[in-house]
Amino acid sequence: MTLYFGDILPYLPVMLEALWVSIYVTLISFAAGGVLGIFIYLAKASRFRSLKLISNGYIEVIRNTPLLVQLYLIYFGLGSIGINFNPLWSVLIGMTLNNSAYTAEIFRAGISAVPKGLREAGTALGMPFHQTFRYVILKPGIRNVLPALTNQFIVLFLFSSIGSVIALGELTSTLQNLNSQTLRTLEIFSVGALLYFLTSAAIAVASRITERLAFRW
């Protein structure tokens, strides 16, 4: 067989629109999951045993079950007991929860990688812990987590393709539809893959630039 991209050219705007759905689903769940992740990290790092236990349990359960199954639980599982979310909300909730567990771990690793001596220097200067955290630990900590967060963002973006199992209308499900319309399977999916790849690459480059600009020390 010969490859022919001419047939699918008219569908490019549809694909780009679907790509945008993938991107904004990722953006929202990354932001919401990030905020949730901060609280889970704080709970885990706190002095309270029960908080530690709950946050640890949450992190372990989320990280050791497939995102696909989590999505099924939210969409079909909750649906079966009368709690109905549409595909968009289901995906947003699933990806947010999933992301929060991973980012909580990223925050923990990044903050604990800040040299202990810096905290001690802050303490020795007479700064209470909240000041030491804010002025001494936070920035080096953010610098530590940025590469891992970028990675997590890209993984999350690629994971948004699971929206296709409940017909979210993001890029992958749109590719499936176009495939059944045009039967140009190889062309459709290779263009789709290229769109995923280019977006991920752009995110990675943007992150590197941010790193350069924001952390000049």
Added chain:
Amino acid sequence: MIITVEGLHKSFGKLEVLKGIDCEVSVGEVLCVIGPSGSGKSTFLRCLNFLESFTEGQVTIGGHNLTGPKTNLNAVRRDVGMVFQGFNVFPHMKVIDNIMLAPMKVGKVSRTEARTRGMALLEKVGLTNKADVYPSTLSGGQMQRVAIARALAMEPTVMLFDEPTSALDPETVGDVLDVMKTLAEEGMTMVVVTHEMGFAREVADRVLFMDAGVIVEEGTPAQIFESPQHVRTQTFLSKLL
């Protein structure tokens, strides 16, 4: 007495690191602490500003009992400067900001005032031209002098030094020791853990030899270095020569 230590015991789990330390430091005195690796020198020093909690005993600094019920540890620490072996300068702040941070945040000093003071301190440690660079561009000796200036910015009454020159290239050790000498001459109360016997001999008012968590011997530099009484002191010093 500006520092009083009575019956200080400290354990890490089952390991007893300090086994009853008694010691006093008077205002303006320079006390050097020497002893073999692992003898508990750093731990002792870190107990003095409660970076390390202790198991038993009393530490009083400037009239404040560190473990007293009403003691505000952060307030006590503001009067006790500390300089670490590993510098611990804040990498994400320019040199001058390293020095201005604590005065502004805990000392409630205005930015302009903090900067003026910071520049004066940089002059004192010979780094005026480094005010607006990030620490990563400095040599070890320069970083340590920044760390000293940063501690001095809180106008402490006591300075603690934990092997301030041990991590330095030999050629930069002298600059740091010179700054410390000047401080001593100005009358700063200093407790210095050090392996620099030349410095201890020249600058210390009193030398304290620690081994295995106890103070084995103390005296003037002449007493300790010329005629050590204890076998463990003699063995330690003979190994250094």
